Amino acid sequence: MARAGLTAERVVRAGAELADEIGFEQVTPSELARKLGIKTASLYSHVRNAHDLKTRIALLALEELADQASAAIAGRAGRDALRAFAHTYRDYASQHPGRFAAARFRLDADTAAASAGVRHSRMMRAILRGYDLPKLQETHAVRLLGSVFNGYVELELAGSFSHSAPSSDESWTEVLDALDSLLRNWPAPP
Amino acid sequence: MARAGLTAERVVRAGAELADEIGFEQVTPSELARKLGIKTASLYSHVRNAHDLKTRIALLALEELADQASAAIAGRAGRDALRAFAHTYRDYASQHPGRFAAARFRLDADTAAASAGVRHSRMMRAILRGYDLPKLQETHAVRLLGSVFNGYVELELAGSFSHSAPSSDESWTEVLDALDSLLRNWPAPP
DNA sequence: TAAGTTACCTAAGAGTATTAGGCAAATGTA
DNA sequence: TACATTTGCCTAATACTCTTAGGTAACTTA
Numbered sequence: 308m309a310r311a312g313l314t315a316e317r318v319v320r321a322g323a324e325l326a327d328e329i330g331f332e333q334v335t336p337s338e339l340a341r342k343l344g345i346k347t348a349s350l351y352s353h354v355r356n357a358h359d360l361k362t363r364i365a366l367l368a369l370e371e372l373a374d375q376a377s378a379a380i381a382g383r384a385g386r387d388a389l390r391a392f393a394h395t396y397r398d399y400a401s402q403h404p405g406r407f408a409a410a411r412f413r414l415d416a417d418t419a420a421a422s423a424g425v426r427h428s429r430m431m432r433a434i435l436r437g438y439d440l441p442k443l444q445e446t447h448a449v450r451l452l453g454s455v456f457n458g459y460v461e462l463e464l465a466g467s468f469s470h471s472a473p474s475s476d477e478s479w480t481e482v483l484d485a486l487d488s489l490l491r492n493w494p495a496p497p
Numbered sequence: 498m499a500r501a502g503l504t505a506e507r508v509v510r511a512g513a514e515l516a517d518e519i520g521f522e523q524v525t526p527s528e529l530a531r532k533l534g535i536k537t538a539s540l541y542s543h544v545r546n547a548h549d550l551k552t553r554i555a556l557l558a559l560e561e562l563a564d565q566a567s568a569a570i571a572g573r574a575g576r577d578a579l580r581a582f583a584h585t586y587r588d589y590a591s592q593h594p595g596r597f598a599a600a601r602f603r604l605d606a607d608t609a610a611a612s613a614g615v616r617h618s619r620m621m622r623a624i625l626r627g628y629d630l631p632k633l634q635e636t637h638a639v640r641l642l643g644s645v646f647n648g649y650v651e652l653e654l655a656g657s658f659s660h661s662a663p664s665s666d667e668s669w670t671e672v673l674d675a676l677d678s679l680l681r682n683w684p685a686p687p
Numbered sequence: 688t689a690a691g692t693t694a695c696c697t698a699a700g701a702g703t704a705t706t707a708g709g710c711a712a713a714t715g716t717a
Numbered sequence: 718t719a720c721a722t723t724t725g726c727c728t729a730a731t732a733c734t735c736t737t738a739g740g741t742a743a744c745t746t747a
Contacts, residue, residue, distance in 0.1 A: 312713095312725080313725075313726090314725095335703075335704085336703080336704065336705085337702075337703055337704080345725090345726065345727090346726070346727060346728080347703080347704080347705090348704095348705075348706085348707095348726085348727075348728080348729095349725070349726045349727070351704090351705070351706080352724075352725065352726075353725090356704075356705070357703095357704065357705090411651075411655075413655050413656075416656070416660070419656075420660075443663075444671065446661070446662075446663055446668065447663075447667070447668045447671040447672060447675070448675075450649065450652070450658060450665075450668045450672065451645065451649075451668075451672045451675060453648065453652055453657070454644070454645050454648030454649035454652060454672070455641065455644050455645055455648060456648070457648040457651065457652060458643070458644030458645060458646070458647040458648020458649070458651070459640065459641075459644035459648070461647065461648070461651075462640070462643055462644060462647060465601075465603050466603075466606070467643070468640060470606070470610075471636070472636075473633075473636055473637070475640075477637070478636065478637045478640045478641075481634065481637040481686070482637060482640065482641045482644070484684055485637070485638075485641060485679055485683060485684060487684075488679070488682070488683075488684040489675055489678070489679040492678070492682060493675060493678075494674055494675060494677075494678040496671070502694080502744095503694070503695090504694095525734075525735085526734080526735065526736085527733085527734060527735075535694090535695065535696090536695070536696060536697080537734080537735075537736090538695085538696075538697080538698095538735090538736075538737085538738095539694070539695050539696070541735090541736070541737080542693075542694065542695080543694090546735075546736070547734095547735065547736090
């Protein structure tokens, strides 16, 4: 019997591809085994179980996304950085919808803390340094940015913006301009 | 054999409760049948299949949420309406996390168009009427609001805000103030 | 009370997740 | 080169899950 020469890493990468093809929810050991041309049981030497598989795909996606975002904001500040970061997010989601869904997979606290997820919030904080926000408002602003990026992309992926004018592209740039303006005129706390 | 006296509607309501107990993803025919004390196969006289069950729970949740939001914004305008609407969203999600997840279940286009989802965007548009937005910017603003509300609540539910100060409650009010301020000073298009 | 409806059942087929144990291909060692 | 070890993949088996088909007994209505 010829071997496929798989490793845990190759399995996870194939899982990520599969997620982009059929959706992250639909990625299961049996489906992935089919794609790889091996028996389902054979996967269990590379991955602990179905949940472990999904977790690893999520970690991969978080890492990839952080890498791309980090490259995008390098050397930029203020509005430019904000736009570059946001575009990276949206582009990644449209090119890799399954991976993006994976990045939103709910990890347990420890795994999340050790994931590339923390780089994401660090980058947002870095972007905010280009705006003159009161120190105490920074976390609020980070949470707002995270909410908008995740929320917008998810709604768009769900098709919520595709059945009415104006185009989602247009809204996206307007929304980013609005956010930029908001960050430059953040309301003073009471 | 004593009958449980179920109907499609009671089944769906039980499904919604189950979602709040164990999570929407985990709601399956077999699990629901267990909760109801009947055999799995018996569910199929009330519901077409697993997907149909989830769809109906989603529609129920959208309806409930729209009802509550509609009651909350009645008689209010501007900042008050914005806050009332937003709080309804967040409260519903924290009291009914499973139903809230259900409300985000991806419906096919026709079902979505016939769902209470359309009431949600109508309400957001109504709220925006309290602000003096350029007509063309209204849709962009609706999309921004939807993104923030969905995004924030989802991140919060995922625990993203629970492991660092300040509290999510605090961020939520700051974020809403920021949104209010943004809507009152929406940047002029180029 | 007889007829019709229907809420629930049992039975069965196909598929999935997971574990246990086996063999043969790749790899390291003498 | 020959041997031992590791390991990548297999078959087999268990215990689910979803779904369909057909039956029966409990309610409803005339």
